[in-house]
Amino acid sequence: MKQSIDNLELLQLMERKQKLLLKLKAALALGRIDLLKELSYEFQTIVAQEQILIYFKQKKV
Known part of the structure; x- marks a missing residue:
């Protein structure tokens, strides 16, 4: 169940x-x-969150 989440x-x-x-x-x-700067910051945040999820997912396996 946790993996599907x-x-x-x-x-x-x-x-x-x-x-x-x-x-x-x-x-x-x-x-x-100005919009590029704002959106790129948001993009970096999402990439960081994604990397954290992948790291913890690999650590559990």
Whole structure:
């Protein structure tokens, strides 16, 4: 059960990451540097959360 919860969390993070990548691409096309900075910070946070989940998932195996 815990593994499925971890997988679900990873899937949700991946979906958020995909949406953010689209927003980053749009902000880049529009030349909105302020928005790029904000979105890139959020993207880094998601990547860090993803890495933590993967680390703990591997440690349990």
